[in-house]
Amino acid sequence: MNNLLDLKIEGATLIGREGRWAIAIQNGLITGIAPTFATAARQTLNADGKLVIPGLVDPHLHLDKALLLEAYPAKQGTFQEALKETFNLKRSFTIEDIQTRASRVLDSEIAFGTTAIRSHVEVDPILQLTSLNALLPLKQAYAERLTLQLAVFAQEGITNQPGTEALLREAMSLGGDVIGSAPYTDSDPEKNIQIIFDIAQDFDCDVDFHLDFLDDDAPLLLPVVVRETVRRGWQSRVCLGHMTRLAGLDPTELKAMAAMLADADISVLALPASDLYMMARKDTHNVRRGIAPIQQLADRGVNSAIATNNIQNLFTPFGDGDLLKICTLVAQILQLGTTASHEACLAMVTTKAAQAIGIRNRGIESGKAADLVILDAKSASEAIGAAPPSRTTIKNGRIVSQTVLQRHFF
Numbered sequence: 410m411n412n413l414l415d416l417k418i419e420g421a422t423l424i425g426r427e428g429r430w431a432i433a434i435q436n437g438l439i440t441g442i443a444p445t446f447a448t449a450a451r452q453t454l455n456a457d458g459k460l461v462i463p464g465l466v467d468p469h470l471h472l473d474k475a476l477l478l479e480a481y482p483a484k485q486g487t488f489q490e491a492l493k494e495t496f497n498l499k500r501s502f503t504i505e506d507i508q509t510r511a512s513r514v515l516d517s518e519i520a521f522g523t524t525a526i527r528s529h530v531e532v533d534p535i536l537q538l539t540s541l542n543a544l545l546p547l548k549q550a551y552a553e554r555l556t557l558q559l560a561v562f563a564q565e566g567i568t569n570q571p572g573t574e575a576l577l578r579e580a581m582s583l584g585g586d587v588i589g590s591a592p593y594t595d596s597d598p599e600k601n602i603q604i605i606f607d608i609a610q611d612f613d614c615d616v617d618f619h620l621d622f623l624d625d626d627a628p629l630l631l632p633v634v635v636r637e638t639v640r641r642g643w644q645s646r647v648c649l650g651h652m653t654r655l656a657g658l659d660p661t662e663l664k665a666m667a668a669m670l671a672d673a674d675i676s677v678l679a680l681p682a683s684d685l686y687m688m689a690r691k692d693t694h695n696v697r698r699g700i701a702p703i704q705q706l707a708d709r710g711v712n713s714a715i716a717t718n719n720i721q722n723l724f725t726p727f728g729d730g731d732l733l734k735i736c737t738l739v740a741q742i743l744q745l746g747t748t749a750s751h752e753a754c755l756a757m758v759t760t761k762a763a764q765a766i767g768i769r770n771r772g773i774e775s776g777k778a779a780d781l782v783i784l785d786a787k788s789a790s791e792a793i794g795a796a797p798p799s800r801t802t803i804k805n806g807r808i809v810s811q812t813v814l815q816r817h818f819f
């Protein structure tokens with residue numbers, strides 16, 4: 410029985426195909442999609458008409474500052490409080506504390522169907538390498554269930570925090586996968602961007618910025634990042650989170666920015682759970698939504714995706730690590746109601762999100778990774794509309810999690 414499959418999924422509903430399908434899996438890869446397979450398998454799953462999509466990918470998540478509300482519930486609920494008190498809380502982070510909170514989030518994400526995450530890892534003179542030392546062992550411990558990318562991240566600025574650049578370089582040499590920063594927190598944002606690209610070139614790694622986030626009148630930093638991306642040949646290796654300022658551009662300006670992004674092959678992530686909560690706090694009425702117009706960007710050829718960002722901390726006192734619920738939020742905010750737009754939303758938390766963080770082998774096709782999730786839904790619209798709780802998560806062709814909703818009526 411040389412051809413024995415590792416896993417066979419039968420009765421699957423697939424987006425873009427009529428009828429029910431079987432998926433053959435061997436050695437961690439999808440090896441075929443057909444109405445049925447005669448070949449035997451070590452394990453067979455009957456999807457019973459449920460929707461099978463590529464495993465969810467969360468391309469922007471802060472594990473080290475997740476679940477902080479127990480330690481500090483919001484008293485004012487303002488952006489200033491979030492900045493000040495999160496900064497204070499960071500002083501008390503320990504490796505064990507970060508690992509405990511991060512593990513809870515990772516378990517939750519896996520149960521919801523996530524098979525890959527890019528987590529930001531704060532590196533600065535206060536925390537030094539504590540976050541990295543907490544998350545590197547988790548990356549190994551979870552490797553069979555989840556691909557965890559660690560983005561070494563300067564949250565507090567670089568030029569205004571002496572010693573940060575050396576720490577960032579040390580973190581990269583210790584095992585960071587990606588380098589990034591939040592240039593708007595730096596007194597010299599352009600220099601901050603230059604330093605990040607210098608490190609990226611030295612370590613041959615991808616770049617990840619929190620960019621054009623604050624709703625102030627400062628000039629957009631996007632043209633600077635585009636210029637550096639092209640100058641250094643870093644096309645397809647740069648991912649930008651937030652980009653809320655794009656929501657405030659008129660159609661002509663947005664078109665110009667989209668063309669720059671598409672030409673430089675830069676990905677954009679909407680982080681609606683945080684942005685909707687934090688943005689436009691000075692608006693007294695008709696409060697702006699301030700979510701990156703990712704559907705319009707996608708229509709103009711920009712790789713656009715959706716991510717969680719924060720879970721239950723002062724910047725985002727909500728969330729459970731379920732990307733489908735974030736999709737629901739995006740669809741509501743951006744007023745996406747068609748079947749096609751819901752299918753596009755699902756791509757933004759699967760294949761497009763994977764592409765944004767440099768993972769190319771995702772999709773329901775032969776030869777792609779057998780990272781899949783079975784959802785208790787019949788269509789993309791139902792998956793986004795209801796975020797069904799019952800899910801089966803498959804990583805590298807192995808079932809790693811099953812959640813079954815039980816309801817009792819009396």
Ligand SMILES: [Zn+2]
Nearest residue numbers: 471619650718
């Ligand atoms: Zn973030």
